[in-house]
Amino acid sequence: MANAGPETMEFITVAETPEAxxxxxxxxPVEVVSAILLVAIIGLLLAGVISRYVFHYxxxxxxxxxxxxxxxxxxxxxxxAIDRSEHLRLTIFLNSLGEKAKAFAETLGLVLIAxxxxxxxxxxxxxxxxxxxxxxxxxxxxxxxxxxxxxxGMALMLLLVAARLLKTAKPVDFxxxxxxxxxxxxxxxxxxxxxxxxGNYNILIFLVTGAAFCLALGVPIxxxxxxxxxxxxxxxxxxxxxxxxxxxxxxMSSLILLSVPVFVFLGCILDATGxxxxxxDFLASMLGHVKAGMSYVLLGSLFLVSGISGSKVSDxxxxxxxxxxxxxxxxxxxxxxxxxxxxxxxxADTVPPSIVLIVLGSVAGVSIAALFTSGFAIAxxxxxxxxxxxxxxxxxxxxxxxxxxxxxxxxxxxLIAAPALVLPFIIRYSVAGGVATATEVSTxxxxxxxxxxxxxxxxxxxxxxxxxxxxxxxxSGAILLILGTAAAMAWALTQTGFxxxxxxxxxxxxxxxxxxxxxxxxxxxxxxxxxEGLPAIVLLAPIMFPIARAIGINDVHYSMVVVTAMNIGxxxxxxxxxxxxxxxxxxxxxxxxxxxIWPYIGALIFGLLAIAAVPWFSTVLL
Numbered sequence: 001m002a003n004a005g006p007e008t009m010e011f012i013t014v015a016e017t018p019e020a021x022x023x024x025x026x027x028x029p030v031e032v033v034s035a036i037l038l039v040a041i042i043g044l045l046l047a048g049v050i051s052r053y054v055f056h057y058x059x060x061x062x063x064x065x066x067x068x069x070x071x072x073x074x075x076x077x078x079x080x081a082i083d084r085s086e087h088l089r090l091t092i093f094l095n096s097l098g099e100k101a102k103a104f105a106e107t108l109g110l111v112l113i114a115x116x117x118x119x120x121x122x123x124x125x126x127x128x129x130x131x132x133x134x135x136x137x138x139x140x141x142x143x144x145x146x147x148x149x150x151x152x153g154m155a156l157m158l159l160l161v162a163a164r165l166l167k168t169a170k171p172v173d174f175x176x177x178x179x180x181x182x183x184x185x186x187x188x189x190x191x192x193x194x195x196x197x198x199g200n201y202n203i204l205i206f207l208v209t210g211a212a213f214c215l216a217l218g219v220p221i222x223x224x225x226x227x228x229x230x231x232x233x234x235x236x237x238x239x240x241x242x243x244x245x246x247x248x249x250x251x252m253s254s255l256i257l258l259s260v261p262v263f264v265f266l267g268c269i270l271d272a273t274g275x276x277x278x279x280x281d282f283l284a285s286m287l288g289h290v291k292a293g294m295s296y297v298l299l300g301s302l303f304l305v306s307g308i309s310g311s312k313v314s315d316x317x318x319x320x321x322x323x324x325x326x327x328x329x330x331x332x333x334x335x336x337x338x339x340x341x342x343x344x345x346x347x348a349d350t351v352p353p354s355i356v357l358i359v360l361g362s363v364a365g366v367s368i369a370a371l372f373t374s375g376f377a378i379a380x381x382x383x384x385x386x387x388x389x390x391x392x393x394x395x396x397x398x399x400x401x402x403x404x405x406x407x408x409x410x411x412x413x414x415l416i417a418a419p420a421l422v423l424p425f426i427i428r429y430s431v432a433g434g435v436a437t438a439t440e441v442s443t444x445x446x447x448x449x450x451x452x453x454x455x456x457x458x459x460x461x462x463x464x465x466x467x468x469x470x471x472x473x474x475x476s477g478a479i480l481l482i483l484g485t486a487a488a489m490a491w492a493l494t495q496t497g498f499x500x501x502x503x504x505x506x507x508x509x510x511x512x513x514x515x516x517x518x519x520x521x522x523x524x525x526x527x528x529x530x531x532e533g534l535p536a537i538v539l540l541a542p543i544m545f546p547i548a549r550a551i552g553i554n555d556v557h558y559s560m561v562v563v564t565a566m567n568i569g570x571x572x573x574x575x576x577x578x579x580x581x582x583x584x585x586x587x588x589x590x591x592x593x594x595x596x597i598w599p600y601i602g603a604l605i606f607g608l609l610a611i612a613a614v615p616w617f618s619t620v621l622l
Contacts, residue, residue, distance in 0.1 A: 026083075031470045034470060038472060047059065049443060061139050064139050070253070077474050078477035078478060087481075094216070110161055113223050118158060120226070120245065121151060123242045124150045127245040214228070223485070254363075259441075261476035263353050268471060274458065282417035289404040294326055294332070296387060315348060316582055320341055335588060341586060342582035350382075351424070353438065353441070363538050368438045374619065381610065423448060427445055490543070506547045517558075524540070527569065536566055554618070554619060579593070
């Protein structure tokens with residue numbers, strides 16, 4: 001597990017070598033099963049594509065079988081992520097504590113997670129038993145076999161948390177933590193009859209303050225949402241907790257989300273085969289000889305490589321090592337390079353196949369094809385803004401000894417990069433043109449990358465392939481558990497009627513739709529700093545998108561604004577995790593780079609305001 005800087009957020013990464021992560025021996029069988037499930041999902045999806053487009057004979061049970069494997073992969077992957085400490089969590093407050101206080105906070109966080117899992121596990125079992133009476137439409141098997149994954153995953157995570165408490169917690173810290181959690185629970189139970197009279201203040205108490213308290217303790221984001229929602233439902237409503245399990249199931253089970261683990265795996269292949277580096281080398285041969293040329297290459301590489309991997313971490317880890325040495329030779333300061341790298345990655349996150357766009361399309365009911373098409377145009381707007389700033393800053397760049405490469409060198413680089421360059425355009429045009437869904441395209445892209453990687457870029461050994469499959473399972477499980485608990489919290493919010501009250505308030509704002517857009521920008525930038533993109537999207541999209549529609553804002557236009565705002569928040573210090581990831585990859589102190597990033601963030605905000613004010617940027621290619 002890596003830290004995103006000395007005082008901020010721990011994050012998940014496929015950019016590090018798989019050897020950096022090793023789980024306990026107890027989890028080895030689970031890792032093997034998860035790897036098999038991921039291969040099975042890719043195989044099923046590929047079979048569906050072939051049967052539909054080659055033989056014109058759709059196999060109706062494939063989606064159902066893939067859905068079963070997907071939920072099991074998500075829950076087993078979440079358990080692997082617990083075992084390897086790869087769940088996303090905020091550590092800025094935790095790391096500011098002294099050694100003893102930090103150890104207690106860590107123990108308290110584990111006790112809270114164990115309490116959450118222990119309370120919810122019986123309801124997950126109840127949910128699975130209840131679903132046994134329902135038969136699936138295509139395979140004619142009980143649906144309970146699929147949703148049993150929730151109970152099994154929770155049980156595994158509970159065992160792993162308990163094992164970690166036994167291994168790491170001091171007895172006094174454990175006893176104090178259990179007493180604290182028990183005392184708070186008893187107090188809330190005693191006052192619960194009075195809580196119903198507080199109305200929407202309960203949202204502030206449980207879903208905001210409760211989740212924020214857990215976040216400050218370093219509890220993984222997925223469990224922060226889950227603990228806040230569990231407490232809210234338990235002490236302020238008479239809703240059976242099995243409903244929360246069903247909402248988690250719904251949040252994790254959309255067929256659209258099947259493309260998430262496949263695109264994560266694609267990012268691993270990109271790193272392992274060097275396809276991304278081939279693109280970087282080609283752009284360097286084309287643009288490296290001009291003023292600010294290496295900055296253009298860095299931004300252009302992030303733009304194109306993002307279209308393959310769908311992962312900011314993978315993008316930055318591919319581009320930085322290839323370009324930073326030459327940029328340093330030309331006089332670029334390390335802090336300026338980090339600023340450009342992190343803001344460039346934020347710019348590229350709307351380039352398909354962006355996992356954030358896939359999740360947004362799923363939870364907000366927006367066409368993924370339209371989001372992919374618009375995201376390409378929005379990324380170009382932001383790319384031009386950053387290129388303009390880079391050119392201005394390159395006035396004193398040293399071009400001594402820089403020569404234009406010969407046509408032969410450019411041609412050779414183009415030939416090597418051509419198979420890799422084709423892939424982002426296959427992804428974009430296949431989805432945007434309606435040729436295939438994002439899920440189908442993700443499968444085709446993986447097979448293409450594997451074949452091309454083996455034939456032209458050196459291939460991947462069996463051991464490395466297995467490690468990549470397990471890493472993908474862990475990352476996907478961590479992502480999907482966030483989506484599940486955030487979906488449960490979003491549902492709880494809507495049940496209070498708060499969303500409708502917020503809508504009425506927002507529609508009456510002076511200044512109309514643009515005032516609402518500005519408020520959305522501030523909100524999503526702040527949440528982007530703290531929560532990262534996916535949980536913020538799942539939490540707020542069900543509330544904010546109906547309001548945007550009610551006041552006449554185009555869904556795709558609003559999507560581009562909120563995703564861009566979140567990405568800016570993600571790289572904004574002192575909390576934004578993307579900034580610290582860039583510092584880690586570039587081996588530059590965050591303190592040194594912090595002052596240099598603000599002009600680049602200012603350029604992105606300028607571009608964002610232009611995108612918000614002019615809907616044409618978002619809709620011109622639709």
